[in-house]
Amino acid sequence: MTVQGDFKEPARCRPDLVIGREELYADARGQLAGGGSVLLHGPAGIGKSTVLRALAAENAGGARTVLRCSATESESHLPFLALADLFGLVLDRVSAGLPAAQRTALESALTGRGESSLQRDGLALRLAVLSTLRALAAEGPVLVVADDLQWLDSASAELLGFAARRLGDTPVQMLCAVRTEGQEYDRHLRACPPDTHAVRLGPFSRSQVSALLDHRGYTGLSRSTVRDIHRTSGGNPLFALELGRALAESPTRPRPGEPLPVPTSLRALVLSRLGMLSDEARRTLLVASAGARPTLALLHAAGRDQAEAETAQAAALGLLTTDPEDPALRFAHPLISAAL
Ligand SMILES: Nc1ncnc2c1ncn2[C@@H]1O[C@H](COP(=O)(O)OP(=O)(O)O)[C@@H](O)[C@H]1O
Numbered sequence: 001m002t003v004q005g006d007f008k009e010p011a012r013c014r015p016d017l018v019i020g021r022e023e024l025y026a027d028a029r030g031q032l033a034g035g036g037s038v039l040l041h042g043p044a045g046i047g048k049s050t051v052l053r054a055l056a057a058e059n060a061g062g063a064r065t066v067l068r069c070s071a072t073e074s075e076s077h078l079p080f081l082a083l084a085d086l087f088g089l090v091l092d093r094v095s096a097g098l099p100a101a102q103r104t105a106l107e108s109a110l111t112g113r114g115e116s117s118l119q120r121d122g123l124a125l126r127l128a129v130l131s132t133l134r135a136l137a138a139e140g141p142v143l144v145v146a147d148d149l150q151w152l153d154s155a156s157a158e159l160l161g162f163a164a165r166r167l168g169d170t171p172v173q174m175l176c177a178v179r180t181e182g183q184e185y186d187r188h189l190r191a192c193p194p195d196t197h198a199v200r201l202g203p204f205s206r207s208q209v210s211a212l213l214d215h216r217g218y219t220g221l222s223r224s225t226v227r228d229i230h231r232t233s234g235g236n237p238l239f240a241l242e243l244g245r246a247l248a249e250s251p252t253r254p255r256p257g258e259p260l261p262v263p264t265s266l267r268a269l270v271l272s273r274l275g276m277l278s279d280e281a282r283r284t285l286l287v288a289s290a291g292a293r294p295t296l297a298l299l300h301a302a303g304r305d306q307a308e309a310e311t312a313q314a315a316a317l318g319l320l321t322t323d324p325e326d327p328a329l330r331f332a333h334p335l336i337s338a339a340l
């Protein structure tokens, strides 16, 4: 998806309420204000996409062009897909100015119509991506927002990395997020400019977990319950929300000292919620999980006649999130589509 800087929301508008993360913000803001790039990393559910969206919303106002991509696991084998997402809507603006060999290679790679491959057109493609970013930057600052870098197709990662290393003072900044369990974010830095600042998201404190539960309507929990949720979730906001939900749905409250009424792993938590869907609704979600940006229209076209009601059921269960500005359906978390 691509948005012109001119049509963005006001710079300070934040789509999500973001709890905590003050130090990380100060750090990332400083880096972005100085023209640098930022890579957020941490485990599933820790809050990377939330912070990425908020920082992108804050910084989009200062960019002439915002290029976005959000990779998915099921499509990570498709070459050039991330680049097609990034450049899809802007290519027309700059392609006429590209040398012919670069234009042909890039167009055939991004439309999937030609025979382009990294092996065959390696140099032309690498130069084309660099030229495209330079041409866009000549019109004004460019912000590249890329989520879930761990699923970026390898061809796009290679081409982006090649360009990023050669951009020098060209005003192209990257704001990325990648899922990591440990410290293995380094290899993802290769898709980013050399001065990229990597920031790890740590767990929430107990009071932040408490604020999160409150904000999502899980109010009136005793201090000891909040303490249990904080401990069991390890301060992971997604896990804390799942635990809060399981507790709210449980007919009996645990007595003090009793363990929380939850399955032992998040996967089990997700599965238990999926189990509440009808078979047909689950099948519809499965179809949705196969697309990068599934919409109701697409589900209808795929023969899912009851898509409205079924996705509404999934949204009510917290499996899908909807955005009035965007017709694309979003899974509340990648683990959900992975568990289907
Ligand atoms: N700082 C935060 N403030 C409020 N909610 C948060 C925050 N961080 C995470 N969450 C919530 O926790 C869940 C997981 O966050 P998400 O950003 O999707 O994690 P990740 O991208 O790291 O997997 C979401 O429901 C999100 O709204």
Ligand SMILES: [Mg+2]
Pocket: 048, 049, 050, 147, 148
């Ligand atoms: Mg995410």
